Amino acid sequence: MGLASGLALICTYPEVTMCSPEEALLKLEDAFLAKLALINTHILQPLLLVDPEPSEPRGQECLQLLQQLHRSSQQLWQLTKQSLQSLQRRLCQPRTTGLESLVLLGSADRILQVHLEYIESYTSCVVVQVFQQVAKRNREYWQIQSRLLQKHLSGVSFEGPVDALLGQALHQPLAQHLQQCVPLLLRLRGTLGESHPAWELVMNAITLHGNLQSFLGQELDQAAATQALGHSLRNHLKDMLCTPAHRLLQDSQDIPVRATPLQAERVLLFDDTLVLLQGPSVHSFDLRLVWVHPGQDRCTFCVLTPEEELSLRARDSLGRAVWQRKVSQAVCQALRGKKDFPVLGAGLAPSEPPACRSVAYTFCAEGRLCRATYEGEWRSGKPHGKGTLKWPDGRNHVGNFRWGLEHGFGIYLVPKATEDTFDCYKCHWEEGRMSGYGICEYGSVEVYKGYFQAGLRHGFGVLDSAPQAARPFRYTGHWEKDQRSGYGIQEDSNRGERYIGMWQTDQRHGPGVVVTQAGVCYQGTFQADKMVGPGILLSEDDSLYEGTFSRDLTPEGKGKITFSTGFTLEGSFGSGTGRGLYTQGVLDTAALPPDPSSTRKRQLGVGAFPVESRWLGVYRPFQDFVLAGCPGELQEALLGFHAQSRRELRRDQHYLSCVRNCPEDEAGRMEDILDELLWYREPAALQQYLRKALRSARHPLGKLLRTLMLTFQATYTGLGANKHLQGLAQEEVKQHARELWAAYRGLLQVALQRKGRAPEEESEDTEIRDMQVHGLMLPLVLPSFYSELFTLYLLLHEREDALYSQGITNLSLFPDTKLLEFLDVHKHLWPLKDLQLTSNQRSSLVRDKCFLSAIECLQKIINCCSTTVDPREKLGMLEKTCREIEATVSHVLGREHKLPMDDLLPLLLYVVSRARIQHLGAEIHLIRDMMDPVHTSGLYDFMLTALESCYEHIWKDMRLRRLPGHWDLRSLC
Known part of the structure; x- marks a missing residue:
């Protein structure tokens, strides 16, 4: 069969009005199957043979698109053949074969998929002008066939080039087939009642073929517009914008619109990007990360992107409405990842784009995020929610974001110079800086667990060196602007001593006590890390030196020694090379031996460190939390979390994990805690509630108690298990009980306030408060400190x-x-x-x-x-x-x-x-x-x-x- 006769069949449809709907559908499918076969034989295969092995990229792209079109045409032919066969079986065996067996009715999903693939393949060829290029490469052959093409394209009255006639031959049979299917399906529906089992199937098929008609028309219009756009662009812009992946939806040359602050000469809306042309520059914005908001007047609307905030102004309100509607529809389509069906804006999702989205994006503008890739949740053009931020240099932040800044719990990795070693910050963040509780592992050297403020260690925290460090140490105490400042304890394993006292700018400064492994204790005033002025020294046998010291804590100058026997030596002390410690003074042997019970009087630190001000950094986060009204979003920053056991730092998900006390799916726990608090007010029930709360690491009172236990152990275990610290420890336990009782009272007031009840006034009588503390709280708190405390009593x-x-x-x-x-x-x-x-x-x-x-x-x-x-x-x-x-x-x-x-x-x-x-x-x-x-x-x-x-x-x-x-x-x- 020749090309002319084949095209005649393509454009001539059988008369179907005088037979039954099913017979008419069979004839329609039979004719369409023949047309597809002729298209394959006389159009697609010759097109594929124009240049079977192109060398230039443009030719390779055209060949790939033609091959894709050929495959989709074959799938359409196969589907039509199966539909024809099902109709034949139905007509031959009407009693045993129901209407639901028809492919045309029962395979809606497959029909939709095959037709969409064919339409997409064809329109992609139109966009990049595949037919024009292949016609040029075999110009003589297609010029000979052009008159035959025009003659046999019945129903089309135009004169055009060969490439246009090729395009009509490849899409017009499908359009006519869809157009004629709908009335035949309507006739079939007319033969059925609404109660018929196939009624819904026929209705769905009618809707589907009608939608395919609409979709085909829209796709042809968009493809033609995108093709036409290429003629108005420079070559480099044409290659960049007129690609198979793009479809032009709106052009500012058709409906004028101006964009500021970028003074764009032309605004183009594609199905996946918004493009602004400004001279040789092209500003492209991924529609998945475009938010549309109303403008300040009726002709303006705003477009928010991760790095730009644009204002688009049309000439009138109608132009603004068209642009705003099309941009919003295109954004919805881009977020769904597939074209709307049957037409743009008619998808299943709402016409308004969702405010929250999850997309990956790489920042380009200068700043701290330059070249960083963010993958996660967005809102109004800003990272907002859970996400991951990665820099090319290896930095990595995984966690929560708010309006573009790290906010909430997050894990931040910073690579070190050595291979496979990182600083790892597992912290809470506020507006891009560490704030609240965190655990930071500085390479393989040190670990800090404590509180931050404005990105710096601030408040209570523990800094611990690695066991293999050259000078292993542990500091437990207060920080200010990333420096040890306030009351704190530091243990130096190399020197075998522990310092308990005041700090300033990372140095021992103020009253302090030094306890050594040899059992010798010092108390005095430190300045710039050295003891200055008078102080005391207590030896293991209870001998007491009172006087001045050298810089290495050796008695020097005037002083007095009271021996354990009761003898006293008073005079001037000194030391020198080869001489050891020497003195010149008066020895008094008349004194009686001291009573053993007198050791209770030789207590260090009592009075030097007021007990109520020692651990303010532990109490203050809780007090701030209560003053803020116990908000659920701050609960985890207060309670903290548990990190995995220490190991070599690695950049993997297992290392980044940690056990969090208050994951977000338990954000309502604080409300539950406060509600439960009101149920237990009587003394017996209150004691039971407090016991349960203090045992729970998820309860604010339990967290506070555990932190106080940590400070107590850091002070009074190991080197701190010294009888001269018993008084310090004893008054500390009582103070902790008072603070925990105050913490309970603070929570109670918040709970009452949330329920609209009047606050409960606490007695101003100190004796009454002490009775409440000793009667309710102290018996519950004491077991947590008893082991260390009783050890001190044993030694004393x-x-x-x-x-x-x-x-x-x-x-x-x-x-x-x-x-x-x-x-x-x-x-x-x-x-x-x-x-x-x-x-x-x-x-x-x-x-x-x-x-x-x-x-x-x-x-x-x-x-x-x-x-x-x-x-x-x-x-x-x-x-x-x-x-x-x-x-x-x-x-x-x-x-x-x-x-x-x-x-x-x-x-x-x-x-x-x-x-x-x-x-x-x-x-x-x-x-x-x-x-x-x-x-x-x-x-x-x-x-x-x-x-x-x-x-x-x-x-x-x-x-x-x-x-x-x-x-x-x-x-x-």
Whole structure:
């Protein structure tokens, strides 16, 4: 078959009006299938053979587009063939084959896909003028065929070049086929009722083919406009803008519009970009990152992009409306990543572009973001939400952004000079700078965990060197503008010493205490990292030096030494090479040896560092959070997060991860915490609530307590476990309890305010507040500090407890009756025979074992099975011990009997000696110091005084060398 006869078939349609709709559709599909076959044979294949192996890029592009058009034509032919076959089966077997079996009705998705691919392939060829180029390369062949093309394109009345006729031959059969399908499908629908199973399928097919007609017309118009644009542009602009990926939607030469501040000569709207031509310069804006807003007047609208803010002004309001509508529709289409169907602006998504988007973009303008690529969420032309920012030099920020700046939690990597090593900042950010809590790992050298302000370390923080560092250290304390300033503790592992005191501009400055590994302690005033003026030195054996020092903390100048023996040496001190420490003064040996209990008076730091001002950097973030009304967005900046364990810094997602206390999906937790706070107001319920809150790392009170525990351990463990710091630690624990109670009260006021209730006024009476602190908060807080605190008490009272243990050993040699006699217990109070005692006393008298129930009760104060460190509960156990003693005596006397102090004290002394409690002195003093003031001068105070008297009597008077001479211990045993 020749070209002329083939084209005649292409443009001649069968008469379909006199047969059934299904027969008419079959004839229509059969004719269209023949046309597609002829198009392939007589147009597409000759076009592909024009230049099968082009050498220049332009020719290669044309060949690729023709090959794509050929493939899509083949797919369209295959689809039409399957549709024809399904119609044939339907007509041959109408009873067994339903309408839903027709490809034309049941394969809507595939029909849409195949037609869109063909339309896209054809219009891409139109945009880059493929048909003009191939016609030029085989001009003689196509000139011969031009008259035949014009003759057989029925229904088209125009005279044009060969390339135009080729284009008509490739798209007109499809247009006519879609046009004739719709009325035939309407006829088919007329043969069905709405209840017919195929009704919806036919309706969908009608809509689909109608939409394809509209889409084809729009695509042809856009392709023609884009092709025509190329004739009005310079060659380099034509190659840049008139590409298969672009479709021109609007040109300012058709509807004038001016752009400022860029004085553009021409504004072009494509389906993916907005282009401003300004002389030889081309300003291109990705539509996915274009936001459209109304202007200041009816002729203006604004366009926001990541690096430009443009104002587009039309001649009148109609022109402005057309441009604004088309730009908005194009933005929506670009964000969906596919063309609107059936026409621009008629997609499924809203016509207004979404305010929030997720797109990747590389910044070009000079500034801190120059050449950086941001990938993440945007709003109004600014990074806003979650995203990743990467610079070419390897810097990388992953986290939250707000209006173009880092804001919220983020992780920032900065490469170091050494390979595969980075500074890693896991912090909270505010307006582009670190603010709030953060963890920063500086290469493989140091780690900082603490608070920031305006990008600098500020507030409380811990700076820790790597273990393998040349000078390992740890600083725990306050910072100001990236420098150690205020109260802080630094441990120097190389020198084996710990400094506790004040800092200024990264140097020790002000009152301070130095504790060394050798047990020597210094206290004095530091200036520019050196001690100046008078100070004191305490040696491990409690010798005390008071005077001046050299720069290396050696006694120098006037001073006085008080030895542990009580001797004093007062005079001038010095040191020199080969001479060691020398002195010239007066030695006084007349003084008596000091009482061991006098060590309690030699406490360092007390008074030098007011307890209420030591850890302001820990309290202040919480106070600021409460003053701000406990906003949920600041909760994580307050509570912080946990980083992964330290490892070699690597730039991967595993390293960047960390466990956050308050992820954003729990942003409402603060509201829940405040609501729960109001449910527990009665003392018993409040104590239960506070216990739960203090145990939770996700609760502000629990976070505050954990930070205070960190400071306590940094101060009083290791080198800080020194008996001369007991007073410092003891008053610190009490202050922490007061601050935690104030923190609870602050949260309560915020909770009441949010519910519209009147704030609860706190008593101005200091005694009442102290009773609340000691009665509610201190018993809950003390366990968190007890281990370190009790260690200090043990060290402080080590000598007394050693003497006490010696006295207990001596008394254990006595049988019960002899010991009762030795302690001057009246004999009528002795339980001399086996008695039936109460159930809680058990069988306390077996052979010579007396007062066993009281002994067991007293042992519960600090035995290894004890589950409490609450002084109140221990005092209650002491009270129960005394009641058990009275109960045993009452049983002996056969009547209720209240023991006077003269009788109770010797019996309690007996019970204490038999209880054999280790470190009783340390325990008594800790209970005394932490006791609720409400018990002062009360029953508990009375019984604790009695126990203390028994303890002192044992360690002072019951040692072997002080036993009465008429007692022969060997005979007594």
